[in-house]
Amino acid sequence: MLELVVILVRRCAYAALTLLAVSMLIFAGTEVLPGDVAQAVLGQTATPETVAALRKELGLDRPAAVRYMEWIGGALQGNFGKSLANAMPVATLVGERLDKTLILAAAAGLISVPLSLGLGVVAALYRETFIDRMISAVTLTFVSFPEFLIGYALVIVFAVELGWLPALSNLRPDAGVWQWVRALTLPALTLSLVMLAHTMRLTRTAIVNVLSADYIQMSEIKGLTPARIIVRHALPNVIGPLLNIVMLTLAYLVVGVVVVEVVFNYSGMGKLMVDAVTNRDMPLVQACSLLFSTVYVVCNLLADFLAIVANPRLLHPK
């Protein structure tokens, strides 16, 4: 038990260091973006004097290191500064949209996880047969399409031709559960299909590995029923890798919403970030990037941790 705690603490420390490094990369990245922030904000009204004045007002004439320290210090307290486009606190803007993105990611997860696990199990059980090859071929096809193409294709089929689902995911505050379901189906499906091949094949590999182990063979020789073999001997050993896969899927889903939200006009953090980049709204871009990175790092952390919990052997690396 103690070893588990030690490992958790050590992993958390690494995660924090990773996030720190990522924050520096984000800050440096926004620094080297072409186009002057002050000029972008002022647009057509920009003259050399007004640009200089705005740069001074935004504090852009100070060295980058100083501004970075200020930013990260504020971020740790939850203050991400003010949006350049409208002087509203960034934390407010993000907070309003974050739950919508999480809902979309959860919906995508509800579709993606059972689908990929199920297909992975079927592919593993019928490996090397026609079924296995068909599943691989279809899912790999989806992976090779860009997200927005899959999104538009789904819209054409389900919204334009069949009329079953809406093309745009606009939701009024009085929208009921059914309207949410209708609005989220296509975006969630798009996200799932992109990830499907990856997670399905990981599942398949994990199960194949387990099923070819000696103890499984032993169980078969002993005369156990296939159901008992799978439930009592195979599944417990597969849970670790599967949890790993699920967490990575969820991590990708939260980050992958960016393109999908634009295609379906869904007002979550992805669309917010795209708008912020277009407007050169640096504080907002930095905050969104940091948030997405945090989600990714935390999901990876959880994946590692759950894998260890499920497989105590990992506590004692040889």
Added chain:
Amino acid sequence: MQHDPVDSSRRNFLARTAAIGAAAMAAGSARAQTGRRGGRLVLAAPGGSAGDSLDPRAFTSVYHGNIAYAYGNCLTEIGENNRVVPELAESWEWQDGGKRWLFELRRGVTFHNGKTMTSADVVWSLNLHRTPDTKSGAKTLLSPIADIRADGPNRIVIELAAPYVDLPQVLSDWHLLIIPANTTDFNAGIGTGPFAVKRFVPGQTVEMTRNPNYWKQGRGYFNEVEMLAVNDAAARVNGLVTGEIHLAERIDTKTVALLSRNTQLVVHRTVTGGYRPFVMHCDTAPFDNPDLRRALKLAIDREDYVKRVFSGFGRVGNDHPIAPVDPMFSAAIPQRMYDPDQARSLYRRSGHSGPIVIHASEAPYSEAIDAVTVYKEHAAKAGIDIQIAREPAAGYWSNVWLKKPFCVSSWGARPTAEIVLATAFKSDAPFNDTRWKNPEFDRLLAQARGEFNDARRKEIYHRCQLLIHETGGCLNPIFNDFVDGARANLQGWIPGNHGLSGMRAAERMWFAS
């Protein structure tokens, strides 16, 4: 007393204004009988962002423009045929050679909160855009104004530093909405317009309900209006096709042919004064050589260019910025045609050899790379080697435009010819992207600002256009059209100077069924 020509033209002007007003009101009441009340309009436009507000000073995009004309009115309106007609100002007259303007306000107009509109509200609303540190997009429009004051509850007086003929046109700008004086909560969207704001989510949607006390006859038919901010062009079209959206602003011209086949949709083309030139710096070699500039302008096949690059959605340009739809357009200047032979000889005479580099990216408009590629083909036949330097889209307006000696540019429409010419062609204009300095042009421009005689004004602007056409650094092959999409059951479209019927589609249209 000697008959004063100024006085008589002023009387004529007053008479004309009254006549326009009467005609507009009559036409309005005629329309009131043809429109059908009811329905919920959903409109989608690009340009919304999470930082939006309903403060008129913050408006920048067509999305904001549509919202503006739905919840508010201005003193004047651009009506049919791009003529200025009364809106909240019933009539106007100028005095003192055009340096003082009097505007009579319409009586009995109420804001959505029940308050009556008076001159105090008008003065306050206009002065919002005149404070020294304002970032309002209308600041330069109002810069000729020296003072605005109320003269009684129903009249305002505007004093200018110099005579300014176009003041009524300028006051129709969508930033210059009249809102209650001392408004602090701009996002409540209180105005005098056909629809009252019910719910505003910045960057997402504005929901409005019909104003039952709207003063304008023949306008404002929908019971509810929802304006969605949809930045992705494909998403707008998808929504239009499925019927979730009834009006979509800015359709990609390449998709028009496909959309026109859909019988449930109507594609509206808006002709504006916007233009898309190639600009060269007249003070930088090799473009400082007038022969070279003329050679480059002769080396493009304009008809072919409009057809191939813009699918025919535009009018051929004549190397100056005044569009055929502008009343000041000079038809007397012969249209420059494609002449590879003359281009070749002028190019040789200029003594230049080697490639000519033009800088382009998708930032000004999405067809820009296609545009320079087609130009390169045309110029090659004249023996001129155009080399295309592709620039990144991000930072184009900071690093390429105004900086590189030959690049692609894009200009949106402006309310008047005077503003178009002053913004980019006056010697000392900050946005003079051709660095063309012509003292005679500057003198003519200043003269036209105070010239009230239409015929004389047109003649002055003709000479301005001729100067740019002959000696300027502006290669303008096209005045681009915009294309909007609408569901076929909507009626009442009036062509305007901006997309979506001058951004007033919500006010003007109705559901036929």
